[in-house]
Amino acid sequence: MNPQLTAPDGRSPCRRSTADRGELLALCARTAAAGGRLVSLWASERVGAGSPGFMLHVALQDSVGLHVVGVELDALSPEYPDLSAIFPVAERLQRAAFDLVGVRAIAGDTRPWLRHDAWSATTFPLRHEPVTSAPDVSEPYAFVRVAGDGVHEIPVGPVHAGIIEPGHFRFSVVGEKVLRLEERLGYVHKGIEKRFEDLSLEQGARLAARISGDSAVAFSWAYCMAAEQVTNTLPPPRAAWLRALFLERERLANHLGDLGALGNDAGFAFGLTQFSRLKEDLLRANAHAFGARYLFDAIIPGGVAPDPSAKAMAELSGEADVLEGEVAALRKIYDNHAGMQDRFVGAGELTVQLAGLLGVIGIAGRASGQRWDLRCDSPQLPYTDLGVQRVLRTQGDVAARVAVRFDEIFESLRLCRQLLATMPEGPIATRPADARADASGFGWIEGWRGPAFVALTAGAGNSIARCHPHDPSWHNWPALEHAVIGNIVPDFPLINKSFNLSYSGHDL
């Protein structure tokens, strides 16, 4: 057993343990049976002192909080039991761990997931030998074929028709009805985990913010939380409050944008015009108060960078009141618009039971009865004192995912007002001490889409030995494949948008 990591920010500490391959399966089964879930799964190569080999890392969430298990794997034949029967989300994570590190889940799906043709099947980018050349021939991907009279295949992407990230969707349809959807992602794999290893602990925060631009605050906070653990740094209170303010404003910006886009996807362009105006107002207010529309570099290890004046904060408070009135008016219009409700209600339904089985998380989860919200389940400063109200729906359709966004906007506005009213004075950053080499830290933040997780191991001289970010989209992409079944193809953009999952955050 490794000693407990104390999180100095008010959250219950992360538990760490080691297990062997046999114990791993039993531990996962016990966690799942008690209502816990898989947070992430990743692998790393052991180098340096001691025997060479590989480590599998499994992060779990149970009623106490975060529990990270390390499993030593054999150097010559690094294998471990397939966890996907217990945690379905493990399936793709396991395939990705093989693509990047070459550790294999026994009897798991062996198709590559993140690897297309940028590297060959026998090279592993996250190992310490450098990747030399790419394979000569592009290997075809074995999509599951659907047979039957009148079944057609519609391939969509990677380049999509709108202003959206790339990915491939393979539909099997009869007429307009979707029989099956299979996703193929990995098109925007940029080698982020490897890139972290080139950067210092301080520089890593900038990369973390750019894992998924729409979640820059969530990921940079999660990264900085981990960096602060390995340097034993406690940011000052004003920094914690400002971080939460930035996070809630990021939540607001994304929810406003999505509500407009969803209206547009249902043919109600008025909605897009109105919500995009409100989002623009919010971004301009960010620029005025914090110096940038998008807060990519606002969170740094030890604290934050921008320090808004009292006047700017008073203006933000006033703007929050105005925004609340505007959104309330638009909600009435949305709720009463028969044509749009006809599109929203019943489309892309994900039942509570299926969402639970698949481990769906974040806003999509909360629209299908999955209560998880780190701000309530495992809060850190300042959320410990804010009493965040959980938003929950059970219909699991597009209408429910719209309702969750509306409800969360009002809750976020309430939180912003409270944060502004109770903002501590004082410094906005503490200079981090040197990291303990080989120390590990874990950051975990309820971003707007769901919980963003960052596992970080420091190297010598404040370098990064290993950094594994986990975007909540990993949990929800498989659920989309289920949600579209039985819907018509023209409703796919609407259903996809109602989930609004990250491609870049997923592909790393």
Added chain:
Amino acid sequence: MLRVLKQIAHVGLLSEPLPAHSDEARLREALHADIARVFRRAVSIRQVDAGSCNGCELEIHALENPYYNLQGAGIRFVASPRHADLLLVTGPVSRHMVEALRRTYDATPDPKRVVAVGECGACGGIFGESYASAGAVANVIPVDVVVRGCPPTPTALLQGILAAVRAG
């Protein structure tokens, strides 16, 4: 329906007024003139995400909000490269997107312009060149204009589009 009309009346027209001395005003007026001169019709843009973090996409979306009102300047986004005059490409170019980007470029008829967006589109940004990233958009297709920023503001994007249109 009444609520919708009331809301429209309440919000009013937001397209920003064009004071003669403002850079942004001159920009938009110049854009109109240049579009007419080079393309003789509205500019159609095909946006391609070749590997971005999705931050640049957020600011590109903002171009269509009522403040920037891109469509009011005669510019619209189209669904196919075959309908496009200009490719607006965010990067870095992931190696898994190289072929798709090349095919999109080839499918765009002449005359065409390419605008590479953001620090990543310009030089690979924080991702650089690696086993997974081919770096700048210009490493894969010819680029006429680069709009720097991380992400670039909608105004900077407008200036980049204008510069590309004028370059003809």
